[in-house]
Amino acid sequence: MVLERDFYLLPAQAVARGLLGKKLIRQINNQTICGYILETEAYDGERDEACHARNGKTERNKVMYGPGGYAYIYFTYGMHWMLNCVAGESGYPAAVLIRSIKPVMGLDYIRERRHPIPQEHWTNGPAKLTKALDITGELNGVDLCSKSGGLFIEEGVTITDGQVHTTARIGIQYAPEPWKSKKWRFVTEIMSGVEG
DNA sequence: TCTTCGATTGTCT
């Protein structure tokens, strides 16, 4: 079942927690690639000094200002694409960065794109998973609640609170406190025991 | 195993 819009209209932290264990699905060229979401980060509003919306609305971040459930995909470090899903109501800029997934379908497709890198390193980073699933700026703004965009999220496995670990966000050393230390990174350790 | 550092370009000041 594809996750419905309501799921994404909650605050970014709730969406980030809720996405753990859900299935990220990419359909391209009649192939389906999918994996369980293992790691996310919440970016919450213009007041969050680590959020791209901290300086207001721009051409780059405008998708974040729309309603939740759409893909916000941006380019950084001159070579990497990042996948986020927009959270919250329309008008409030918030998003959840997908940092890591466990691939369970379309392994041949990923292997082709990521060789000779070992399997455990295929999708364990935000730029790695976009490369593995062929996610680029062309998908910026697609509706994650619709299968027609080629990128969407479905119900997956249940993750209990005991399986969730929270830490400070990664790669935002430029941000001042308290934002730098907010524990808005959500990680789960279900690498084994999950079958597609 | 750990740390350092180069790659490479869109976006904003």
Add this chain to the structure above:
DNA sequence: GACAATCGAAGAA
């Protein structure tokens, strides 16, 4: 003109 929500190779230990 500065720098970024990163990766992975190379070198040190």
